[in-house]
Each structure stands twice: as C-alpha cells, then as structure tokens.
Amino acid sequence: MVEQSLVGRTFPPSAAYDVTPERVASFAAATGTPWREGDPAPATFPIVVAFTAMQALMDDPEVGIELQRVVHGEQRFAYERLVVVGDTLTATLTVDSLRSLGGADVIATTSAVTDADGALVCSARATLVHSAGDAS
Amino acid sequence: MSLEVGTELPPLRYTVTRADLAAYADASGDRNPIHLDEDVARSVGLPGVIAHGMYTLALAARAVQEWAGGPGRVREIGAKFTRPVVVPAGAEGVGVNVTGTVKKVEDGRATIALSVTTGEGDQVTKVLGMPTAVLDA
Numbered sequence A: 001m002v003e004q005s006l007v008g009r010t011f012p013p014s015a016a017y018d019v020t021p022e023r024v025a026s027f028a029a030a031t032g033t034p035w036r037e038g039d040p041a042p043a044t045f046p047i048v049v050a051f052t053a054m055q056a057l058m059d060d061p062e063v064g065i066e067l068q069r070v071v072h073g074e075q076r077f078a079y080e081r082l083v084v085v086g087d088t089l090t091a092t093l094t095v096d097s098l099r100s101l102g103g104a105d106v107i108a109t110t111s112a113v114t115d116a117d118g119a120l121v122c123s124a125r126a127t128l129v130h131s132a133g134d135a136s
Numbered sequence B: 001m002s003l004e005v006g007t008e009l010p011p012l013r014y015t016v017t018r019a020d021l022a023a024y025a026d027a028s029g030d031r032n033p034i035h036l037d038e039d040v041a042r043s044v045g046l047p048g049v050i051a052h053g054m055y056t057l058a059l060a061a062r063a064v065q066e067w068a069g070g071p072g073r074v075r076e077i078g079a080k081f082t083r084p085v086v087v088p089a090g091a092e093g094v095g096v097n098v099t100g101t102v103k104k105v106e107d108g109r110a111t112i113a114l115s116v117t118t119g120e121g122d123q124v125t126k127v128l129g130m131p132t133a134v135l136d137a
Helices: A021-031 A047-059 B018-028 B038-043 B053-068
Strands: A070-079 A088-101 A104-114 A120-131 B008-016 B074-081 B094-106 B109-118 B128-136
Touching: A021 B018, A021 B053, A047 A088, A047 A104, A047 A120, A047 B018, A070 B053, A088 A120, B008 B053, B018 B053, B053 B074, B053 B094, B053 B109, B053 B128, B074 B109
Parallel strands: none
Antiparallel strands: A070 A120, A070 B074, A088 A104, A104 A120, B008 B094, B074 B128, B094 B109, B109 B128
16 A cells, blocks of 8 residues: 555655757657757657656655556646757656555656756646555 | 647557667666566566557657647647557557547637547557647647
C-alpha cells in the first residue's frame, strides 16, 4: 500500500534540464515529428523532464512504490507556452490524490515544468497505477 | 486550417517499429525494457514488445501538429493509456491511426476529440482513452 500521507506532498525539483537542439531533434526524429531548428519542441517533449520528477517519486523508498508494478495510466499537458531550444527546465511534482481501485493504488500527480526564471511552461498531469503486491 | 464545430480532420496513419521505440527510449530517457525486449515483455505477461504510452501520445500530438500546420497552436493534449500497442519485430512494425473531430470552439480555442487506434476494418482497437487536444482556433 502507498501511504495516504503522500497526498499533498511536493517533491524537490528535478535537476535542471538543458533543452539543446540535439535533444529536441532526437525526440522529434524518434516520433517522426517534423522539426527544424527554430521551431518549438514537439508538444509532448516536456515529458522528458516530467519523467525525471516521476522517477524521483517512484525511487523514494519512503513512498513504497515498486517500479515494476507501476503503469502509466494517463498523461495530460496544459501549456503556458511551448518549449524552445535554450530553455533550462525543471519539474516539481506534487501528489494530488491517491485512491484505491480494484486492488491498485491510483496516484494522481501534477508536475509543474518551469523555466530558468521560474515561470510555468506547462503543467504535466500524470496518473500512475501501482498494482497491489502479493499479500505475503 | 479553420477549426469549426464538426470539422473532421483528415485521418493520418503512422508506422511504429521497434527501432523507433529504441530511438524514443534514448531520446526520452524511458528505457523500461518492456518497450525494447521481447523476453522481458513476455515475462511480465505482455503479448510482446509494446510502445511507450507516451510514444503513442506523441503520435497524436504529431497529427495535431500536422493538422494545425505547425506546433505553435497547441494549448493542451492528453489521454489515458488504455490498451497496449504491440510492436512486432521488423521494418513493417504496426500502424497507428489518428483521427479528430472538433467538438467545441470557445474563447478562441478549439477542443478536438481524437481517436487513436490500431488495426483495420473490423479489427480496429482504440489504444488511447479520451484523447483530447485544445488548439488556438
């Protein structure tokens, strides 16, 4: 079981992530998204930094999540602006809610992705589904 | 493209191969082996290597970008990951279909209900739940 006390907790910001042309180009190429230097990054690019914030949650031994039991249930982005090359991004994750569904813990999170000035670039809402362990 | 309520956006079809998933694993940092290794995927009860949910959502975003004529108009995008996209070995990969219908236009923003599926004919499976995008209209 994941502890109910997790709700409302905000984790430390992820390490600063530099958005380089190479990083955006490889993300765009992998997903076949047309991209030229000077374009904003593909819309789902902020997952790269949001993912590190989610990993910090999953890696925290006090949280009690076993990585191999986690499935990404839902992901939604709301943009203040799109990411551009030259941004330095960090993601700060807050646990919004925790509920039990069919023996699984459903953990709803929001990662605030901010730029070097601390301005919000996008909110990345993720739901992580943690299946119950064996009752042993 | 002008976005009015009821506008049907032209269907797009993309191919996903295991090489794409390997490239995405490197680009995104998500190196979960269920997206890369057949044996690992089967060992956890999956029918084979599956695409990252975020890979499929990236394809939905790619379609939205193509419809919008560039990446600059997207304000929101998201979905539930409801069914795995199984990606067979080889260059043929699997096809992912993206369609969209404008459901609402309000305050200069258009809400598009997407449909993201695999398969053809009567074998079509929806792989994303409630995939939605909001664009500057």
